[in-house]
Amino acid sequence: MSSCSQIRPLSDHMLAHQQLLELFEQHQCALISLEIERACELLADFTRHLRMHRDGEEEFVLPVYGALDLKLEGGPVEFFQSEHEKLGWWLGEMRGEVNELLEEGRGRGLEPRDVLPLLDRQATFKHLLDHHDKREANILYPAMDRELNAKQVGAIWLQLDGHEAAVRASWS
Numbered sequence: 001m002s003s004c005s006q007i008r009p010l011s012d013h014m015l016a017h018q019q020l021l022e023l024f025e026q027h028q029c030a031l032i033s034l035e036i037e038r039a040c041e042l043l044a045d046f047t048r049h050l051r052m053h054r055d056g057e058e059e060f061v062l063p064v065y066g067a068l069d070l071k072l073e074g075g076p077v078e079f080f081q082s083e084h085e086k087l088g089w090w091l092g093e094m095r096g097e098v099n100e101l102l103e104e105g106r107g108r109g110l111e112p113r114d115v116l117p118l119l120d121r122q123a124t125f126k127h128l129l130d131h132h133d134k135r136e137a138n139i140l141y142p143a144m145d146r147e148l149n150a151k152q153v154g155a156i157w158l159q160l161d162g163h164e165a166a167v168r169a170s171w172s
């Protein structure tokens with residue numbers, strides 16, 4: 001059993017979810033304000049943060065979770081991997097769509113109605129993100145904190161922190 005009360009629980013890794021939502025909200029606010037270049041930059045920022053978080057989970061969390069083979073309802077490791085894949089697909093889609101809007105705006109002035117189709121499409125992405133967040137919050141991270149001991153959790157944190165530091169260093 002875990003002695004996680006003395007260490008940082010692995011569920012703290014989900015603090016990034018809130019930061020990601022805030023970044024996406026800023027992107028959508030820029031869209032609504034018709035600041036499309038700014039919206040592009042913010043989407044790029046959101047994308048790299050989401051990829052960093054997802055890659056950390058793929059490399060250091062999900063392999064350990066999968067090996068536990070807990071057979072939890074709604075918790076096969078493939079579900080998490082498949083949602084990560086879908087989120088990745090959406091990142092590419094949204095980038096393309098914002099770029100199209102940027103091009104359109106260069107030819108003529110954009111009106112608020114021009115961003116509505118993209119906002120509607122993004123609602124589907126946000127639904128997927130929310131669904132994924134709930135699956136991790138209700139199944140993945142509670143299971144990891146319940147099943148792993150302090151040493152195992154500490155080892156995963158070391159890897160996650162190292163990964164994040166390396167990715168952030170590559171941005172500058």
Ligand SMILES: [Fe+2]
Nearest residue numbers: 014053057136
């Ligand atoms: Fe996550």
Ligand SMILES: [Fe+2]
Nearest residue numbers: 054057132136
């Ligand atoms: Fe995830």
